[in-house]
Amino acid sequence: MQVQWYPGHMTKAKRMMLDEIKLIDLVIELLDARAPLSSRNPDIDEMSKGKARLVLLNKSDLADPDRNNAWLQYFREHGITALTVDSRNREGFGRIGKSVEEVCRDKKERDQKRGIMNRPVRAMVVGIPNVGKSTFINSMCRKSSARVGNKPGVTKGKQWIRLDKTTELLDTPGILWPRFEDETTGINLAYIGSINDEIIDETELATGLISYIAGSYAGALYDRYGVDESLDAVGILGGIANKRGCLKKGGECDYSKAANIVLDDFRSGKLGRITLEEP
Numbered sequence: 001m002q003v004q005w006y007p008g009h010m011t012k013a014k015r016m017m018l019d020e021i022k023l024i025d026l027v028i029e030l031l032d033a034r035a036p037l038s039s040r041n042p043d044i045d046e047m048s049k050g051k052a053r054l055v056l057l058n059k060s061d062l063a064d065p066d067r068n069n070a071w072l073q074y075f076r077e078h079g080i081t082a083l084t085v086d087s088r089n090r091e092g093f094g095r096i097g098k099s100v101e102e103v104c105r106d107k108k109e110r111d112q113k114r115g116i117m118n119r120p121v122r123a124m125v126v127g128i129p130n131v132g133k134s135t136f137i138n139s140m141c142r143k144s145s146a147r148v149g150n151k152p153g154v155t156k157g158k159q160w161i162r163l164d165k166t167t168e169l170l171d172t173p174g175i176l177w178p179r180f181e182d183e184t185t186g187i188n189l190a191y192i193g194s195i196n197d198e199i200i201d202e203t204e205l206a207t208g209l210i211s212y213i214a215g216s217y218a219g220a221l222y223d224r225y226g227v228d229e230s231l232d233a234v235g236i237l238g239g240i241a242n243k244r245g246c247l248k249k250g251g252e253c254d255y256s257k258a259a260n261i262v263l264d265d266f267r268s269g270k271l272g273r274i275t276l277e278e279p
C-alpha cells in the first residue's frame with residue numbers, strides 16, 4: 001500500500017513551531033492513544049530540548065484500556081510523564097494540574113535561584129493533525145475562560161489562557177507534521193483518520209484494518225456485523241457489504257461502500273475500543 005506525503009505543506013508548520021516553542025516552558029504533546037508511536041512526531045524531542053514535557057494520550061476513550069495502561073507504563077519507563085485523557089468529556093483532566101507541577105519543578109527551582117518569583121509556566125499544546133488539539137484547548141478553556149492579554153515580547157495576536165494560578169496556555173496549538181518514517185506508521189495514521197483518505201485506496205485500507213482487528217480483537221467484527229471472521233479480509237469485507245446491503249446494480253458487492261463503513265465505525269469507536277500498537 002502506497003502512502004503519499006506532501007512534505008512541502010509542512011515546512012511552514014515547522015518554522016512556525018520553532019518560533020513559538022521559544023516562548024514557552026512546557027510542551028504538552030498530544031498523541032492518539034490508539035497509535036501512540038505512529039502519532040508521535042520524531043522531531044519533537046529535539047525541538048523541545050530544555051523544556052518541560054507532558055505527554056497526553058488523547059482519545060483514550062476509543063483505545064483499549066489494557067493497552068492504555070501498558071503505554072502509560074512505557075512512557076514512565078522512558079522518563080516521560082504521561083496521562084490518558086478524553087478531551088471531549090474532560091476525562092483525566094483532574095490529574096493534569098498535578099502533573100504540570102511535577103514536570104515544571106526544575107523550572108520553578110531555577111527561577112527561584114535567579115530571584116524570579118511566581119513567573120507563570122507558559123504551556124503550548126502540540127500534535128499532528130486531528131489528534132484533538134483544538135478540542136483539548138477548548139475543554140481546558142471551558143473551565144477557566146480567563147484570557148490573558150497580549151504581553152510584550154510575545155508574538156502579537158497570541159492569546160494566553162490562564163489555567164490556574166501558575167499556568168498559562170497558548171490558545172493556538174502547534175501543528176506537527178506526521179512521521180515520514182515507514183509504511184506501517186503511514187497506514188496506522190490513515191486508519192485513525194490523521195492523513196487524508198483520498199490519497200489511499202479505501203478498500204485496501206479497510207482490508208488491512210480488518211486483518212488487524214480479526215487477528216488482535218477476535219469477535220469485534222462478528223459483534224458489529226455478524227460476519228464470519230474465519231474468512232480472509234476480502235471475504236469479511238464482502239460479508240459486511242452483504243449484511244449492510246452495499247450492493248451495486250446487478251447485485252455485485254460494493255466493496256468501496258463497505259470499506260467506508262468499516263473505517264467510519266473504527267474511527268468512531270463502534271467496533272469497540274481498539275489500539276493499533278503495543279509498546
Ligand code: G4P
Nearest residue numbers: 058059060062085086087088129130131132133134135136
Ligand atoms: P486537531 O485540532 O488536533 O486537528 O483535532 P480536533 O480537536 O479538531 O479533533 C479532531 C476530531 O477528534 C474531532 O472529531 C474531535 O471531536 C475528536 N476528538 C478530540 N478529542 C477526542 C477524544 O478525546 N475522544 C474522542 N472520542 N474524540 C476526540 P470530528 O468528528 O472531526 O468533529 P466533531 O464531530 O467532534 O465535531
